[in-house]
Amino acid sequence: MKPNDVILQSVTKVTVIIIFTFSVYLFLNGHHHPGGGFIGGLSTAAAIVLLFLAFDIEKVRENFQIDFKKLAALGVLIAIGTGFTGMLAGDPFLTQYFNDKNLPIFGKTELATALIFDTGVALAVIGTAVSIILSISEGDSLWKR
Amino acid sequence: METIMACLVGLLFTIGTYLVLSRQMLRIIFGLSIISHAVNLLILTSGGLKTGSAPLLDEKMAGFTDPLPQALILTAIVINFAVTALLLVLSYRSYQIFKTDDMERLRGNPDE
Amino acid sequence: MNNLLILPIAFPLFIGMLLIIFRKNIWLHRLLSPVACIFPGMVALILMNQIKDSGIQTLQLGGWQAPYGISLVADMFAAILLFVTSIVSLCCLLYAFHSIGKEREKYYFYPLILFLITGVNGAFLTGDLFNLYVFFEVFLVSSYVLITLGGTRNQLRESLKYIMINVISSAFFLVGVAYLYAVTGTLNFAHLSIRVAEAGQDGLITTISFLFLIVFSLKAGLFLFYWLPGSYSVPPGAIAAIFAALLTKVGIYAIFRMFTLIFYHQPQVTHMGIGILAALTMILGAMGAIGYRDLKKILTYNVIISVGFILIGLVAFTEQSLLGSIYYLIHDMIIKALVFLIGATIIGLTGTSKLKDMSGLIRTHPALGWMFFIAVLSMVGIPPLSGFLGKLYITKGAFAASYFWLGGFGLLASIFILYSLIKVFMDVFWGETVMSEDEEKGTTKGVMLPIVLLTGISLALGLGAEGIHEYVLIAAKGLLDPNQYIFAVLDKGGI
Numbered sequence: 001m002k003p004n005d006v007i008l009q010s011v012t013k014v015t016v017i018i019i020f021t022f023s024v025y026l027f028l029n030g031h032h033h034p035g036g037g038f039i040g041g042l043s044t045a046a047a048i049v050l051l052f053l054a055f056d057i058e059k060v061r062e063n064f065q066i067d068f069k070k071l072a073a074l075g076v077l078i079a080i081g082t083g084f085t086g087m088l089a090g091d092p093f094l095t096q097y098f099n100d101k102n103l104p105i106f107g108k109t110e111l112a113t114a115l116i117f118d119t120g121v122a123l124a125v126i127g128t129a130v131s132i133i134l135s136i137s138e139g140d141s142l143w144k145r
Numbered sequence: 146m147e148t149i150m151a152c153l154v155g156l157l158f159t160i161g162t163y164l165v166l167s168r169q170m171l172r173i174i175f176g177l178s179i180i181s182h183a184v185n186l187l188i189l190t191s192g193g194l195k196t197g198s199a200p201l202l203d204e205k206m207a208g209f210t211d212p213l214p215q216a217l218i219l220t221a222i223v224i225n226f227a228v229t230a231l232l233l234v235l236s237y238r239s240y241q242i243f244k245t246d247d248m249e250r251l252r253g254n255p256d257e
Numbered sequence: 258m259n260n261l262l263i264l265p266i267a268f269p270l271f272i273g274m275l276l277i278i279f280r281k282n283i284w285l286h287r288l289l290s291p292v293a294c295i296f297p298g299m300v301a302l303i304l305m306n307q308i309k310d311s312g313i314q315t316l317q318l319g320g321w322q323a324p325y326g327i328s329l330v331a332d333m334f335a336a337i338l339l340f341v342t343s344i345v346s347l348c349c350l351l352y353a354f355h356s357i358g359k360e361r362e363k364y365y366f367y368p369l370i371l372f373l374i375t376g377v378n379g380a381f382l383t384g385d386l387f388n389l390y391v392f393f394e395v396f397l398v399s400s401y402v403l404i405t406l407g408g409t410r411n412q413l414r415e416s417l418k419y420i421m422i423n424v425i426s427s428a429f430f431l432v433g434v435a436y437l438y439a440v441t442g443t444l445n446f447a448h449l450s451i452r453v454a455e456a457g458q459d460g461l462i463t464t465i466s467f468l469f470l471i472v473f474s475l476k477a478g479l480f481l482f483y484w485l486p487g488s489y490s491v492p493p494g495a496i497a498a499i500f501a502a503l504l505t506k507v508g509i510y511a512i513f514r515m516f517t518l519i520f521y522h523q524p525q526v527t528h529m530g531i532g533i534l535a536a537l538t539m540i541l542g543a544m545g546a547i548g549y550r551d552l553k554k555i556l557t558y559n560v561i562i563s564v565g566f567i568l569i570g571l572v573a574f575t576e577q578s579l580l581g582s583i584y585y586l587i588h589d590m591i592i593k594a595l596v597f598l599i600g601a602t603i604i605g606l607t608g609t610s611k612l613k614d615m616s617g618l619i620r621t622h623p624a625l626g627w628m629f630f631i632a633v634l635s636m637v638g639i640p641p642l643s644g645f646l647g648k649l650y651i652t653k654g655a656f657a658a659s660y661f662w663l664g665g666f667g668l669l670a671s672i673f674i675l676y677s678l679i680k681v682f683m684d685v686f687w688g689e690t691v692m693s694e695d696e697e698k699g700t701t702k703g704v705m706l707p708i709v710l711l712t713g714i715s716l717a718l719g720l721g722a723e724g725i726h727e728y729v730l731i732a733a734k735g736l737l738d739p740n741q742y743i744f745a746v747l748d749k750g751g752i
Contacts, residue, residue, distance in 0.1 A: 034199065038219075073277035080271050083263070086319070093263040094319040132230045136237075165425070170417070177424045184431040191439035214438070217387055221431055224394045228424055231401055235420070239413045251414045 005054065012054035019047035027122055031110070037118030041125030048130050057137060068134065072127025079120030082113055150190040157183035170236045170246040174229065181225040185218045261304060262316040262329040265297035265339055265378040273371035283362050290367040291350055297378055298343025304336045305728055313735065313745035315384065323384070323746050324445035330384035330746055333732035334583065337725075338381050338510060341587050344714060345502045345594045346374050348707040352598050353495035355703035356605065361406050361493070369406070370499065373399040380507050384746055386437065386444040389511065390430050393476070397423050400504060403496050404488060411491045419488035426475035433468040440465065447746035450519050450739050458522035466520035466527050470512070470534075477508025479568060480534040482561045486545065489560070490553035490610075494601020497553075501560050502594035506586060509567055513582070516571060517736040524574060532572035536666045538565030543673035552610045552685070555677050556600050559636070562670050563589045569663050570651045578654020579733040585647025587729075588718060592635055592643065595711040596678075599629045602708065603685055605699030607692065612681065617690030622701060626686040628712045633678040635715055637671050643719035 023043035030036025051060050086095030098112035157179055164176025192214035200209040240246050272293035276286050307314055308331065318327040331339075350370060357366055376396025383389050401423075405416040438444055440462060441452040453462055471481070478485045485505075489497050512531070520527055542561035549555050567589065570582025602625060607615045619626040631642065638648035648671065655664035718725075735741050 033201065070278050070280075073274040076274045077271065077278075080267055080274070083267065087260045087263075092258050092317055092320045093260055093267070096319065128227070132227075136230070136234055165421075173421060177421065177428075180425070180428050181431075184428045184435070187432060188435040188438070191435035193439075213444075214435075217431075217434070220387070220391060224391070224398075224427075227398060228394075228401070228420070228427075231398070232417075232420055232424070235405060235413065235417060238408065239417060242410060242413060248417075251417065 008054045012050055016047050016051060019043060019050070023047065027118065030118060031112060031114065037121030038125055040118075041122035042129060044122070045126045045129035045133075048126070049133050052133065052137070057134070068127045068131040070127070072124045072131065075120045075123025075125070075127055077120070078123065079117050082117040082120065085113065146194045147190055150186060150194065154183050154187045154190070157186065168248050170240070170248060173248065174232050174236060177232070178225070178229055181221070181229075185221055188214045188218050188221065258316050258320075259304075259307070259314040259331075260316060261300050261307075262314060262331050262382055263318070264300045266329075266375055266382060268296050269293045269371040269378070270375045273368040273375065276368045276371070277365065280363075280365070283359075286362065286367040287354060290371060291347055293371050294343055294347040294350055294374065296343075297374070298340050298347070301336050301339035301343060304331050305333065305340065308333050308336055309728065309731060313741060315745050324443050324448035327388060328384040328445060328447075328746055329382045330446070330742065331382055332735045332742060332745075333728060334513070334736060335381040335510075337583065337587060337728060337732055338506070338590075339378055341590045342374065342377055342381070342503060345590050345711075346370070346499060348594060348711050349495050349499040349502070349598070351707040351710070352498065352601075352704055356601070357493060357495055364406060366403075366406065369399050369403050372396070373403065373499065373503070377503050377507055381510060384446050386434055386446065386449065390427070390434060393430070393507070393511075394427065396504070396507065397427070400500060404492050404500075406496070407493070409491075415487045415491045419484055422475065422484045426472050429468060429475075430472045433465055433472060436465045436468065445746070446514070446518055447743040450743055451747075453519055454522065458520060462520070463523050463526055466515070466523075467530065469515050469520075470527070470530065473508045473511045473515070474534065475508075476504070477512060478505045478538075478561050478564050479508070479512070479531075480538045480541075482538065482542070482564070485561060486554055486557040489557045490551075494598060494605070498594045498597035498601065501557070501597050502590045505560060505564055506590055509564060509586065512568065513571055513736065517574075517579075518739050518742055521574075521739065528572045528574060531568055532660065532663050535565040535568040535572060536663060538562070538568075539666050539670040543670050543677075546677035547673060550612045552600050552604060552612060552681060554610075555681055556596055559596070559674060559677065560593055562674055563593070563636075566648075566651065566667050566670060569655050569660070569667050572663060573651075573654045573658040573660050574737075575654045575658050576733050576737055577650050577657060579736050580729055581647050581650025581652075581654055583647075583729050583732050584722070585644065585651060587725075588635070588643040588647050588715070591711055591715050591718065592632055595708065595715060596629070596632050596636070598704070598708050598711065599625060599632065602699075602701055602704055605704075606697050606701065608698035612684040615685050615691075616688035617686070617692070619686040620690040621692070621694055621697075624705065625701060625708070626682075628708060629686070630682060631712055632715070633675070633682060635719065636678065637675040641719050643715045643722070645719065646722045 023040045026035040026043060027037060027040030030040065083094045087093055096112060096114040096117065098110055098114070100108055101111050103109050161176045161180035161183060164172045164179065167173065192211040195208065195210060197208035197210040200212040236246065243251060272289050276289060279285050304314060313330060313332045316329040317323055318329065321327070353366070373396045376392045376399060379392030379395060380389055383392055401416065401420050404419055405412055434444065437449065441449055443449055443452060475481045489500055492500070516527060516531065539562050542558050542565060545558035546555050546562060549558065567582050567585050570578040570585070603615070603618065604610050606618065609615065635642035635644045638644040652664045652667055655667065
């Protein structure tokens with residue numbers, strides 16, 4: 001019998017947007033305040049897992065065709081890559097640079113390579129966390145068969 | 146405060162050890178998890194428990210807490226999370242194959 | 258600062274991640290993974306020469322000064338081990354090409370091996386206690402997955418025990434880190450060394466050092482080796498060989514690092530403790546090696562004996578004995594990979610690991626037999642093979658430091674190694690040939706290359722020991738003099 005989860009589904013539709021927005025906030029906030037790539041990625045992963053819970057895994061994956069293992073690998077690649085950029089300039093590995101720039105809409109903004117590094121971290125966290133959940137739940141569906 | 150924390154860490158270690166020594170696989174995994182949490186608390190206590198603000202430049206406070214234990218704990222938690230997930234999947238797998246979660250029955254090599 | 262230091266860590270990790278993205282291209286995996294193995298070795302060679310010319314090399318990640326930042330340190334000991342790791346992992350990979358099977362290759366076998374190498378290289382290079390923990394976890398988690406990869410019944414059962422033991426020991430590692438941080442307020446090796454020397458190694462710090470000894474003993478298989486024979490005998494040959502050659506050795510490296518750099522003030526307590534454990538390890542290992550009639554078990558117990566033997570050099574703690582330990586460590590990494598690969602080939606041929614079921618392989622596979630014989634003689638320490646010099650120096654060093662009983666146990670253990678392995682040689686290769694070539698379950702086609710390569714390297718190491726003597730001497734001197742390490746890391750002007 002298919003369980004009736006209308007309430008969960010309609011709440012999820014709203015909350016997922018909020019969680020995603022909040023995780024972007026956490027991610028960008030991390031440069032000078034508590035937050036950052038790790039926690040931002042983790043809350044994004046939480047939102048995706050909530051989607052998996054409320055709707056079916058297959059259904060979500062149809063609309064969300066990302067291989068999360070590859071996403072994690074890509075994240076680590078980005079993170080290591082930013083480490084190598086410091087080496088090209090002759091500084092130690094992982095040296096980060098920042099500069100103040102005037103952007104069209106945002107005005108005077110601090111641009112930092114640490115942001116790219118953090119993007120890598122976030123992608124790695126999302127990829128790992130979601131693929132852990134997926135591999136556990138896929139084992140479960142094997143069991144039912 | 147440190148004394149209370151020490152007692153708590155001891156208590157968690159006791160519980161963890163008790164669970165690890167039992168025969169059910171799931172209990173052992175819980176035990177390992179609890180021991181890891183006890184260790185995290187221990188690391189937190191090792192940096193000294195004091196009231197201060199977060200170690201950020203913006204906060205104009207006199208005292209800062211030591212950020213290093215927190216960074217260590219974060220790393221330790223992540224590693225522990227990954228290992229526990231792996232252990233859970235493995236134990237589930239072995240339950241499917243061996244049809245038992247009793248460690249006593251998983252002893253030794255049958256073809257020896 | 259020297260940016261070369263990050264390459265042995267970052268490069269295999271980078272390639273491994275790349276291979277995960279291109280998961281379907283097995284040929285790409287086979288092409289890139291050996292490159293990722295060789296490259297750290299070449300870096301290690303450059304590093305060895307730089308260290309010889311201008312002392313210990315360091316890198317402060319992100320330009321943050323030690324002791325606040327993360328530092329990587331390459332002294333000669335670490336650089337030599339890096340180089341040997343590269344050779345051994347390359348040979349095991351070459352062996353895996355023909356033996357590991359499509360199924361495992363598809364399930365991230367090559368990336369996992371590369372992550373394992375990342376962790377091992379990182380553990381050799383790190384200059385900071387917590388990063389040592391992290392790199393230990395990196396290679397342990399890869400080894401957890403490698404040991405279960407394939408998911409046969411035996412693998413599952415042994416891997417559960419392996420993981421649980423290692424999770425407990427990692428927890429103890431963190432407890433040690435927490436205590437040490439509470440007592441000294443730092444985690445940088447060089448800084449720790451200064452702080453411990455300033456405060457004097459009192460009872461509390463000695464107790465903490467024993468906590469670390471327990472942790473690394475569990476990883477190295479020093480006395481606390483009960484998990485080792487089971488878990489090293491379940492995975493396929495190439496994986497077992499890389500485990501036997503690398504994993505226990507990282508534990509040994511960590512013991513050497515901790516007890517030569519930080520906890521060297523109370524040798525009558527700590528080093529004596531290690532000595533007793535080493536002696537017990539050799540006795541128990543020898544019992545296991547003699548008692549079993551199973552090829553895999555005999556080989557794993559030989560791993561355990563050599564762990565005890567290498568640590569005699571640390572206990573005696575003279576230049577000569579440390580020299581011997583380093584020589585023997587290099588030899589042991591190569592030779593353990595070699596015998597495990599030969600063992601796996603034999604098991605592949607006969608389809609069993611029981612000695613009584615095989616005999617007379619020398620007629621059909623003479624090359625394999627004689628290479629095994631060379632390996633056996635080398636492990637026992639017959640001159641001029643590679644084990645000889647290490648054994649000579651360790652024994653001489655132990656006698657010179659009046660550890661007569663320890664040196665005696667070492668020599669006795671050699672006899673037991675000889676007995677157990679000659680028994681294998683006679684049972685497997687001599688006797689009546691019961692199996693014709695058509696009856697064989699496997700083939701030696703393709704897998705002989707890494708075995709020949711390793712035998713050649715082992716012979717070269719034995720005959721050309723003079724050539725690397727300069728490097729090994731620098732490594733031994735560096736271990737004896739912690740000030741070299743401290744000055745290199747905490748040098749305020751040089752960074």
